[in-house]
Amino acid sequence: MSDAAPPSRRAVLTGAAAAMVAGRARADDTLITQVQPWSRNLGDPVAAAPYGLPTPHEFDVVRRTVDWLTADAYSSVSFTPIHALDGTITPQGCAFERHHSGAIDLRKEDYRLMVMGDVARPLVFTYADLERFPRDTRVAFCECAANSGMEWRGAQLNGAQYSHGMIHNMEYTGVPLRLLLEEAGYDTSRRWVYVEGADAASNGRSIPIKKALDDVLVAFKANGEALRREHGYPVRLVVPGFEGNLWIKWLRRIEVRDTPVHSREETSKYTDTLADGISRQFTFAMDAKSVITAPSPQAPVRHGDGPLVISGLAWSGRGAITRVDVTLDGGQNWKVARLAAPPAPMALCRFYLDVAWDGAEMLLQSRAIDDTGYVQPTKAQLHAARGMNSTYHNNGIQTWLMRADGSVENVEVS
Amino acid sequence: MSRSRRVVLAVVAAGCAQSLAAQPFGLGRAATPAEIAAWDVDVAPDGSGLPPGQGGASRGEALFADFCAGCHGDFAEGVGRWPGLIGGYGTLDSRDPVKTVGSFWPYAPTLWDYVNRSMPYGNAQTLAPDDVYALVAYILSANDLVGPDTHLTEKTLPNVVMPNRHGFARDDRGKAERHLWRAEPCMTNCKPEVEIRMRATDLDVTPK
Structure with a gap:
């Protein structure tokens, strides 16, 4: 053809x-x-696939891994193919995974959640108990603190999937954590909760109780259906705007405390080492960030000059995106992009810039602004503020070089 | 491990700091003491939560060879991409920080907590408390933080001072990076020229 x-x-x-x-x-x-x-001819009958999978024609829109990143595939990460998706909701089947001891198989019938610590009534809930609490539904992005970490010192991985794909955005349904804490009669003088999963890594993190009472969900549905095993089936924590490591999968225990635990995951990992060797701890919020998902190295332009859709994602862990700017010349001049829908707080926002491409080389960047007035910085600004070793929480501006032939490369510019 | 059950009960009696005196929905059931003990195993920096026990570095070395050396190496130096647990002192403010238990971890009880809950990798939560004390003693001795003949207990482990004890600070981005909240960024003629300084294809580490 x-x-x-x-x-x-x-x-x-x-x-x-x-x-x-x-x-x-x-x-x-x-x-x-x-x-x-x-x-x-006739097509397939109804229910040819009782649960449908993507068409085989889209076989390459899948999670991918960078094998040299980790020692094995059980304490590892896979990346969302953001270069091939549009809109804002990430399908569960290709949403990134990060496990510390593999994705465990835990049946609803075997699920138990304990709320204990400084509470009047230490309680155990079953999955069926959780379904009887009033529930909320909301969209939230989940971004690994290490997303774009490999890009901290400069352009490294040639694809938006790898450079920015440790993120997904789903509509979650679950019980506000506040209701479970109230059910147990939490001590209102306490300032922290410790949350922990049932997997062998026993990943545990301390969260300020103020956040726990505000908008944290004990979620059992994502995008309308049950969570996938790799995302914590049957129950995970949703901590809007905060780094993904706090979104405990296979959630089994919530402990009300006066102090953080200072667990391995919040001391030796997920801390941000500054130039003077001091490491920032409890850097929860994911700062405003954006990336052009297409064109990008895995999504080159095949159609030649003329009408070109530049499509991208923007998000902020501190609130809602208010504006996204796009430059075609490496940051010399910027245009305000079109937002596909009114942005929701702590959720992905889709932006577009529709251009008439003249066929010349371009240096594409995007820059997000949120409703706190925060402007997505350049990597140079971040290096100046944090030094060269603070690889977590890299929200620096990304540059794609698009050549005259439509191919795209990850580059670092002055 | 919760340490103030008594305080909480006293507060309940006084009726002031509890969120709600009665259960709003009456859902769930009371956790039994044995259930709480089984899951409430986290250990705080001051050692609260540590169970009674003891273990020495020499026995820990033998356990380490059996359960840990396959990934972490005979001397805790690390194998392949698996993490080394020793060395790295004085590197945290250098171009290439080496973050190990010895150079980076701020609290010795956290090592006990992590080994107890998450190790051995693939066979977690199977070690007896005395074995965990022994392994922790060995890892700390491999870092020269305790002597090779050291025995550690729930009383002595919290007294081990880690070199990076004061190496952490709370998130201060709101103040230190205040200049990034700047409302109206430049839109036109923002810089005279743009130069490409680095290309991902030069590194060539992207999966095909």
Whole structure:
């Protein structure tokens, strides 16, 4: 079907002019002039797949890994194919995973959640108990604190999936953690809760009780259906705006405390080492950030010059996105992008810039601004503020070099 | 490990600091003491939560060879991409910080907590408390933080002073990075020229 490849804009224009002048017509498209098998024969019956999978034609829109990053595949990470998705909701089946001891299989029937510590009534809840509490539904992004960490010192991984794909955005349904804390009669003088999973890593993190009472969900549905095993089935914590490590999967215990535990995950990991060797701890909020998802190295432009859709994602862990700027010349001049929908706080926002590409090389960047007035910084600004070793929480501006042939590369610019 | 049950009960009696005196929904059931003990195993920096027990570095070395050396190496130096647990002193403010138990971890009881809950990798939560004390003693002795003949107990472990004890500070981005909250960034003629300084394809480490 090489004759069906889209012609360039110039070819269309000159072709149309030539056809008018000389009466010359291009060959008819047999996809139109001949009855195709799909127009003649029956398709699949209903429920051919009781639970449908993506069409095989999209076989390459899948999670991918960077094998050299981790020692094995059980304490490791896979990346969301953000370069091939649009809109804002991430399908569960290709949403990034981060496990510290593998994704465990835990049945609802075997699920127990304990709320204890400084409470009047230490309680155990079953999955069925959780379904009887009043519940909320909201959209939230979950971004690993290490997302873009490999890019901290400069352009390294050639693809938005790898450079920015430790993020997903889902609609969660669950019980406000506040209700469970109230059910147990938490001590209102206490300032922290410690939350822990049932997997072998026993990942545990301390969260300020102020946040726990505000908007944290004990979630059992994502995008309307049960969580996937790799995202904590049957129950995970949703901590809007905070780093993904706090979003405890297979949540089994909530302890009300006066002080943080200072667990391994909040001392030796997920801390931000500054130039003087001091490490920032409890850096929960994910600062405003954005990335152009297409064009990008894995999503090159094949159509030549003319109309081009620049599509990207923006988010902030401190509130809602208010504006996204896009530059085509590496930050010399910026244009305000179009937001696809009114941005929700702590959720992904889709932006577009529709341009008439002249076919020349471009240096594409995006810059997010949130409703706290925070402006996504350049990596140089972050290096100046934090030094060169603070690899977590890299929200620096990303640059894609788009060449005249439409190929795209991850680059660092002055 | 909660340490103030008595305080909480006293507060309940006084009726002031409890969120709600009665259960709003009456859902769930009381956790039994044995259930709480089984899961409430986290250990705080001051050692609260440590169970009674003792273990020495020499026995820990033998346990380490059996359960840990496959990933962490015979001397806790690390194998392949698995983490080394020793060395790195004085590197945290250098170009290439080496973060190990010895150079980076601020509290010795946290090591006990992590080994007890998460190790051995693939067979977690199977070690007896005395074995964990022994392994912790060995790892700390491999870092020259305790002597090779040291025995550690729930009383002595919290007294081990880690070199990076004061190496952490609370999140101060709101103050230290205040200049990033700047409302109206430049839109036109923001810089005279742009130069490409680095290319991912030069590194060539992206999966095909």
